[in-house]
Amino acid sequence: MGLFAGYSSGYLYKIVKGTDWKKISLKTAFMFPSVLFAIFFVLNALIWGEKSSGAVPFGTMFALVLLWFGISLPLVFLGSFLGFKTPALEDPVKTNKIPRPIPLQPWYIHPLFAMLFGGILPYGAVFVELFFILTSVWLNQFYYIFGFLFLVFVILLVTCAEITIVLCYFQLCSEDYRWWWRSYLNSGASALYLYLYAIFYFCTKLEITKLVSGILYFGYMSIIAYAFFILTGTIGFCACFWFVRKIYSSVKID
Incomplete structure (x- = not known):
């Protein structure tokens, strides 16, 4: 799935006129998995402290990190590179270079x-x-x-x-x-x-x-x-x- 995530983020980044595709690749590869891994690591440490048999062994945790950095991360970079090289969709209308002032909004738009x-x-x-x-x-x-x-x-x-x-x-x-x-x-x-x-x-x-x-x-x-x-x-x-x-x-x- 890292390939598809990298491709979609790189392609969308090009549509919005982004230039630093490597930065968006790192965010794609780490923003979601890092939060999940951090929470899971803390929870697993608590299970270790309780000496429960349901704790994930250290070897398995290391294997997950190895898969993350060795397979998922390169696939995200590859997908982002391919997405950034794909011709972007053209805007249906021209965008003003000077942002227009936004009037006072009604309460239901807050x-x-x-x-x-x-x-x-x-x-x-x-x-x-x-x-x-x-x-x-x-x-x-x-x-x-x-x-x-x-x-x-x-x-x-x-x-x-x-x-x-x-x-x-x-x-x-x-x-x-x-x-x-x-x-x-x-x-x-x-x-x-x-x-x-x-x-x-x-x-x-x-x-x-x-x-x-x-x-x-x-x-x-x-x-x-x-x-x-x-x-x-x-x-x-x-x-x-x-x-x-x-x-x-x-x-x-x-």
């Missing part, structure tokens, strides 16, 4: 409100399924409705795309052109609701009394929430990127 509103709908799409997944993971229950899980994933894709496009449209109508990170955060905010539900699930469904067990739970749920943030944010950004190109390609310039 970034905080847009994030809270944009995140709750994607979370609502997976709320029911999330309960069964957490139950199967933490209460040792069987999970076998993978067909329904795929359907929920499709609903999540559609919901993230639609809500971010709507919010992006209102933002552009208010003459605020700073949609790039807003589109990512609007749908990615659903990870906040996921983590809040994880806290609620911990307090109501689990009977965990040991400190280490609680840290393990919130550590692994932090990994899941972070991955969910990356997923939903990417869906929202890609949808808005397609939407903005479509509407501006329809603009007639005399």
Whole structure:
């Protein structure tokens, strides 16, 4: 997957007129895996301290690091190089070199409100399924409705795309052109609701009394929430990127 991640980041970096593709390659290779590895290493150290048989051996940890730096990192650089060398999409319209002043925005365009509103709908799409997944993971229950899980994933894709496009449209109508990170955060905010539900699930469904067990739970749920943030944010950004190109390609310039 490092090859595809590097290619997509390098290609997108070229579209936005970036020049230092090596810098973006390093960020692609380390930003997501390093956070996961750091959390996993701390949690595994706690398990070591408890002398549990579930701890991952040091040799396996070293093998994971070796795979990361020896295989994943070169593949990310290769993919980023290929993506940066690919001819970029042409902008449908010319961009002003001088940024236009942004007028005073209405209250419903405020970034905080847009994030809270944009995140709750994607979370609502997976709320029911999330309960069964957490139950199967933490209460040792069987999970076998993978067909329904795929359907929920499709609903999540559609919901993230639609809500971010709507919010992006209102933002552009208010003459605020700073949609790039807003589109990512609007749908990615659903990870906040996921983590809040994880806290609620911990307090109501689990009977965990040991400190280490609680840290393990919130550590692994932090990994899941972070991955969910990356997923939903990417869906929202890609949808808005397609939407903005479509509407501006329809603009007639005399």
